[in-house]
Amino acid sequence: MTDKTGIVELGAGLRDLGATVVATRGTADLLGRAGTDAVVIGDLTGVPELMGGRVRAFHPSVFGGLLYRRGHAADEADVKEYGIPRIDVLVCNFRDLEADGEPGASMGSVDVGGPAMVRAAAKNFADVLPVVDPADYGAVLDALAAAQGRVGATDLTWRQTLAAKAFARTAAYDRSIERLLGQPAGPA
Numbered sequence: 191m192t193d194k195t196g197i198v199e200l201g202a203g204l205r206d207l208g209a210t211v212v213a214t215r216g217t218a219d220l221l222g223r224a225g226t227d228a229v230v231i232g233d234l235t236g237v238p239e240l241m242g243g244r245v246r247a248f249h250p251s252v253f254g255g256l257l258y259r260r261g262h263a264a265d266e267a268d269v270k271e272y273g274i275p276r277i278d279v280l281v282c283n284f285r286d287l288e289a290d291g292e293p294g295a296s297m298g299s300v301d302v303g304g305p306a307m308v309r310a311a312a313k314n315f316a317d318v319l320p321v322v323d324p325a326d327y328g329a330v331l332d333a334l335a336a337a338q339g340r341v342g343a344t345d346l347t348w349r350q351t352l353a354a355k356a357f358a359r360t361a362a363y364d365r366s367i368e369r370l371l372g373q374p375a376g377p378a
Contacts, residue, residue, distance in 0.1 A: 193283040195324040198224040200281065203331040207339045209279070214246060215239060234275065247303035251275060256310040260317045260342060278341045279319045279330065280311035284359070287366045300367055305360045312360075315353035317341060322359040326352065 194217070201211050201221045211228040213221060218228040232238040235249040247253075255277035259265045268274065282304045311320035319341055321330055329348075337343035 192285055193324055194220060196327045197221070197281070197324075198226065200327040200331065201226045201228060203327075204279065204334075207331070207334050209339065212277075215243070244302070247307055252277070252307065253310055256280060256307060256318055257314050258317065259314065277311075277318060279321060279334075280307055281321045281327075282308050283322065283324070284363050287363075287370050297370065300370075301363075305363055308356045308360050312353040312356035315349045316346070319344070319349060320352055320356035322356050326355075 197217060198221060201213075202224070204211055205226050211218075211221065211226065212231055212234050213228040215230050215232075218230045221228040231246050231252070235246075235251045237249060239246040250272065251274055254268065254272065254274035257265075258269055258274060258276060260276075269276070284301050284304055285299050287299060308320055308322060311318040319330060319334075321327070333344045333348065334341070341349075
């Protein structure tokens with residue numbers, strides 16, 4: 191299971207700052223039970239979660255929103271023409287594959303879309319906050335509140351630090367997959 195520590199408070203804080211919160215079905219339900227409305231990602235993309243939830247984020251509305259460079263004419267034109275939403279903050283935590291159970295049993299739990307979204311947000315840290323650690327939620331809310339909800343008005347060095355942390359997290363996640371695949375399957 192992914193770490194939901196602090197997600198209810200973060201969701202409420204983002205809503206208080208005027209953000210629209212978009213989440214997977216499970217997180218949207220958790221937020222809703224706590225009184226914070228969230229748009230389910232399929233409602234944003236117009237495509238429901240497919241293949242048992244394994245396909246939900248791979249869509250131009252998601253990746254376009256994460257890679258959208260504010261102020262770049264070509265990006266601005268694409269956003270307008272294709273109705274791509276602006277995504278300012280990406281929050282994503284990955285399942286701890288190595289703690290999930292016996293060797294080889296967790297490949298079905300490997301997250302593909304989450305790391306891809308984190309990489310996209312981290313690549314575009316000038317315009318998007320990539321957040322991969324619940325310990326950073328308070329700082330994210332504080333920085334956004336001080337910047338009146340404008341990511342671009344937050345400290346660029348801090349955004350770069352969040353991006354480096356995001357890339358480090360995806361690298362660690364990839365190493366855990368490598369270890370998982372390198373383990374013997376056990377007796378047949």
